[in-house]
Amino acid sequence: MNSPTRYAEALLTGMLGTFGLNLKYVRAERNSLYYLDESGTEVPVLDLVGGWGSLMLGHNHPEIVAHAKELLDTGVPVHSQFSEHPTADRVGAVLNGILGREFPGAEPYPVIFANSGAEAVEAAVKHCEFDRVLRVKSLFEQVEWNVDAAVRAVGDGSARLPDDTSLLPGDVPVPTTAEEFGALLGAVAAHNIGLAGTSPVFFALERAFHGKLLGSTQFTFNPTFRAAFASLGLPVTFVPPNDAAALESALAEHRLAALDVEVVDGRVTLVERPFPVVGGLIVEPIQGEGGIHALTPEYAARVREICDAAGCPVVIDEIQTGMGRTGKFFASSHIGLLGDYYLLGKSLGGGIGKTSAMLVRQSRYRPEFELVHSSTFAKDGFTTAIALRTLELLEADGGAAYDLAAERGERVLGVLRELAEEYPDVVLDVRGKGLLIGLEFADQSQAASPVIREKAAAGLLVFLIGSYLQLVHRIRTGPTASVPNMLRIEPSIHLTDAEIEQLRTGLTAVCEILRHQDALPLIHPLTGAAGQPREIQDFRTPQAEAAAPEPAAPAEPAAHKVALVSYPLTPDTLRELDPSLADLDDAALLAYVQRSELLKDLPATPPVRYTSPQGASVDLTVYPLLVSQHQLRAYRTTGQTFLIGLDLDRRVRAAKADGHETVGIGFGLGTVSGHGGALRVPGVTVTAGSTLAVGATLAALEQPALARFGDLAGLTVAVVGGGGRVGSALAALSAEYVARIVLVGSGREGSAERLRATEHRIYQDAWTRIAAGGELSGIAAALSAEPLVTKWLADGRSGDEPSAAAIAAHLADSYDVNPFVVATDDLAEVRNAHAVLAAHSSPVPVLAEKHLAQGAIVADLSFFGTGAESAIVTGRDDLLYIRGGVLSVAEDTILPRGFNGPLNTGELLAGTAEAIVLALSGAGGTLSEGAITQERVHAIIDLAQQHGFEAIST
Ligand SMILES: Cc1ncc(COP(=O)(O)O)c(C=O)c1O
Structure with missing residues (x-):
């Protein structure tokens, strides 16, 4: 077996390479990351990803680095588990001081340390559940006590038997004897025991992101991260953000009552007690990965009221928003939302350490939790000392750092808003607070440029833009986890005016490119082509389109749907596909295609109608693969044709999922797929067109x-x-x-x-x-x-x-x-x-x-x-x-532009024609499978002629 050439997340690194984002950085400082160019010279890149928000103070802040060195030089005990941890305690004290300042009158909040954001989330969820279980326990102890008291009262005659059993499920008779009273109490106990096994319910907000561990991923809304693991996780109910009524009714749906007895006016009486089934609600004050959406103060106020009424603890995830990023230490303090729990992470480690913290309101805190929850590295001596110094730096000069975050953020936001005003066709929205900023581009999935359109439809537009910003303007921006068209900007507070102007220049160029639908500047840096790309040109209405309009998309679906897995591309087809690429030479275009190897599934084209001379119609949809003939040759030469087989299988399945029963693949690709037979996709006729060929x-x-x-x-x-x-x-x-x-x-x-x-x-x-x-x-x-x-x-x-x-x-x-x-x-x-x-x-x-x-x-x-x-x-x-x-057909264009391979207008490859013929004639598998016999050849040629396809001899 071949050894992999890369061991650490080779696929992801490879995908980043598709966009030229797989640079090897060798040094970092303030807002810059440095890589070495071919001559070994350091090249700075303005880093606006900021360690996914963990670099409030920038890369390698000198004071933190000096402190780290000093700690190590003096032999600080990094690991002294099961001893007193004074530094961790001081971090807790500082955090409590800040909490008291931003939420005057707040109770103390004991701290549990963890190592990552997701771990802090899970610690909070565990604590919520621990607390709930203890509340259930004390409820049942209370009931037990009350039942005992009621039995004694009835026994000594100080209380009469209950005269109302309507709270009990079923027909429990009103007791007239001690025995019947005993049965009634048995029914109460049975009801309560039934409740005890109820799973807790947690609530989170739609668009939320709370991490990707086993538990936290269930609180993350995006199904991409959650769905595969659903059977392992907790039941989480998502409610829409900023919709108090939705939260209220979701909580109401989960209201449960335990039964208890009380002696009221000398009679034992059945009463209901709220049964704690709700584990908690977790919220981000500003949803980060979900697209920079803030909760409103009105919602915050109602959340507190509704959750208090329902006994639902509120967990505030400040892992991304906290540490002053939004201009206050806790973003929740902007909206006055006091939590029962606070979670911090990311910048708490000062850009060097990895630590997180869960703070729990004293009146909710269960000290016994410390005996059941721990982690080897949590609250280690080195990292807590770094966290403490980080907090000192943030708090210095009356919290000047927070003001700086607000001021720098406003300045960046100002630039972005100006761009939004100047390019309303390109920029959909600018959102953010302080240094948590997102710029959302308008949807480009219907863009005039096919390259831009395809990347947008595949949800990869920000990677293409990010690639351009990085390779041309030396600016690193990040995506968000869940909003495909959003650039995320999370720099440190030390962002300079010059750096903000650098961002303006880069983004202005991006806006010009998108406005003019000129893909060349985006692709150029990925091609290895030397020199600068030409000036941006206007491709909003491509000339080719004006001359030969794209066949109109059919309004009503045709009786038959045929999918075509597109033929390998040549540089010419690429240029035809997107005229803005005309100035790139073959080598450059092939280099671009080669780079796209891991992301070669282009979105399916809109269907195009073909009507046979017999009157029947098919809708043709192309499932393109961004693969060049050169690459196919290379696969063949290196014995890797199985890769083509895998591609075909994936695309055929995608076509099937979209309702296609007949799929044509490029003629000759049949040699890789056993002529379609080896593509074992049930319910789909796959043909390479060999019989017709x-x-x-x-x-x-x-x-x-x-x-x-x-x-x-x-x-x-x-x-x-x-x-x-x-x-x-x-x-x-x-x-x-x-x-x-x-x-x-x-x-x-x-x-x-x-x-x-x-x-x-x-x-x-x-x-x-x-x-x-x-x-x-x-x-x-x-x-x-x-x-x-x-x-x-x-x-x-x-x-x-x-x-x-x-x-x-x-x-x-x-x-x-x-x-x-x-x-x-x-x-x-x-x-x-x-x-x-x-x-x-x-x-x-x-x-x-x-x-x-x-x-x-x-x-x-x-x-x-x-x-x-x-x-x-x-x-x-x-x-x-x-x-x-190759066959001829009366119509000029059957396939969408750029997908007819090297053929002339009015020509079609046998794979396409045979798929159409099979679909129109319903001949399916009978003609496409098995040996190519004379009968079959004659039958398919006959059918092809009937449906408008003729052999050509040129
Ligand atoms: C709000 C929020 N919660 C939790 C996490 C998870 O943190 P980590 O990646 O350190 O596990 C993140 C990470 O981005 C986050 O933004």
């Missing part, structure tokens, strides 16, 4: 051959790749007309056996025809004169009798050189052929000029149907070159 090629050959050679009967046909599925069919069908077949194999393992199988197929077909009687032609006619065959005829041998091996043996005995079929791996044999059919799967041409007889016809179905052999015929006027597997 064989039929169309032979049909295309007939007239030119007659014109050149007068008659077919005396011809020799060579089939290069004669052992393959297509080659075998071409040979067998040609044998019906011509005198001699030369089968050429690759010489690779198994090739001789495959050629022999084709040879035998020819003999068997011939014998079957001979035995059937009637007029004979081709090899059957010649064989019928052989003594063995005449004897068989005389004996009345059946046409079905397996006869190929006997014929082969007979011919071997009778002739030095087989006069009918030659199987060889020597290309020199081709020299005797009048017609050469190239049906091999070699990624490089195998025929050379010297192999071709004067005046020969070459029909090329070689490598992926792309004409690997076309080069040899240039410079030989005597040869006639026919592109195999």
Whole structure:
């Protein structure tokens, strides 16, 4: 097995590489990360990702670094678990001081330390549940006490029996005896025990992000991060943010009551007690990963009221918003939302340490929690000391850092708002507070530029923009976890005016690019092309589109839906696809495609309608793969065609998920997928068009051959790749007309056996025809004169009798050189052929000029149907070159622009045509699976003609 070339998250790193974002940074300082260019010189990049918000003070803040060194130099005890932790305690004290300042009158909040944000979230959830379980316990103890008191009161006559049992489920009679009273209390206990097993319910907000560990991921709204793990996690109910009524009714839905007894006016009375089933509500004061959405003060006030009424603790996740990022230490203090829990992380580690903290309101705090929850590294001596110094730096000069965050943030926001005003067509919204900022671009999934449109539809627009900003303007921005069109900006408080202007310049260029729909500047830095790209040009209405409008998307769906997994791209098709790329040369475009290897699934195109001359219609949708022919060749050369198989499988499944039952794949891609058969997607007919390609090629050959050679009967046909599925069919069908077949194999393992199988197929077909009687032609006619065959005829041998091996043996005995079929791996044999059919799967041409007889016809179905052999015929006027597997159609454009491969208008590859024909005729699997027989070829050619497709001989 090959070893991976990279061990740490190779896929992710590879995907980042698609956008040139996989730089190796070697140094970091303030708001800059540095990488080395080819000459070894440090190149600074303005880092606005800011460690996903963990760098309030910037990279490697000198005072924190100095403190860290000092701590290590003086041998600070990093790990002294099970001892007193004075520094952790001081961090708690500072945090409490800040809390008291921002929420005057707040109770103390004991602190539990953890190592990451998600861990703090989970510690809070655990604590909520611990607290709930203890509340359930004390409720039941209270009930037990009350029941005991009631029993005693009834026993000593100080209380009468209950006269109302309506609170109990079922028909429990009003007790008249001590025994019946006992039964009633049993029913109360049963009801309560039933409640005890109820799972807790937690609430979170739609769009929330709270981490990706087993528990926290269930509080993260985006199903991408949550869904696969749902069966492992807690039941979490999501409610819309800023909608108090929704929260109130969601909580009401989970209201449960335990039963208790009380002695009221001398009578035992059944009463309900609220049963604590709600674990808690967790909120971010400003949703970060969810797209920078703030909670309103009105909502905050109602949350507090509603949760107090329902006994629901409020957990405030300040992991991203806290530490002063928004201009106050706690973002919740902007909206006056006092939490029962606060969570901090990210910048608490000062950009060096990894630590987080959960603070719990004293009156809710369960000290016993400390005995059941711990983590080896939490509250270690080194990191807590770094956290303390970080807090000191933030708190210095009366909290100047918070004011700076607010001021710098306003300045950045001002720039972004100006851009939004200047480019309302490009910038949808600018949101943020302090240094937690998001810029949302308008949806580009319908953009004029296909490159921009495709990236947007794939949810990758911000990566493309981020790539441009990074590679051209040396600015690093991040995406958010859940909003595909948003750039996230979270710099440190030390952001300079010059850096803000650098951002303005970069974003202005982005806005110009998007406004003018010019993809070239975005792609250029990914191509390795030297120099600067040309000036931005206007491609809002591409010229090609003006000249030849895209076929209109159909209004009503057609009766049939056909998907096409798109053919490999050439630089020309790319340029045709997006005219803004016209100035990029082949090498640059291929480099871009190569880079996109891990993200090659382009979004499906809108459907295009084809109406057959028979009147029936199909809607065609292309599922493109951004793969060049060069790459396919490379896969083939390096023995990695399985990669193509995987791609095809994925795309066919996507097409099926969109309701397609027939899928065409590029002709020749069939060699990788077993002609569609190896793509085992149930319920879908997949065709590479091989049957139609064989039929169309032979049909295309007939007239030119007659014109050149007068008659077919005396011809020799060579089939290069004669052992393959297509080659075998071409040979067998040609044998019906011509005198001699030369089968050429690759010489690779198994090739001789495959050629022999084709040879035998020819003999068997011939014998079957001979035995059937009637007029004979081709090899059957010649064989019928052989003594063995005449004897068989005389004996009345059946046409079905397996006869190929006997014929082969007979011919071997009778002739030095087989006069009918030659199987060889020597290309020199081709020299005797009048017609050469190239049906091999070699990624490089195998025929050379010297192999071709004067005046020969070459029909090329070689490598992926792309004409690997076309080069040899240039410079030989005597040869006639026919592109195999290409059909003509009356309509100019069937496929969306850019997806018709290297074909001319009015032409179509057999894979597409066969898929359409199969869908229109309902022939499905019957014609696309199994060996390519004469009957099948004729049937599909007939159907193709009926539906408007003709073989072409150019
Ligand atoms: C609000 C919020 N909560 C929790 C987390 C999880 O933090 P961590 O990645 O340190 O586990 C994040 C991370 O971005 C966050 O933004």
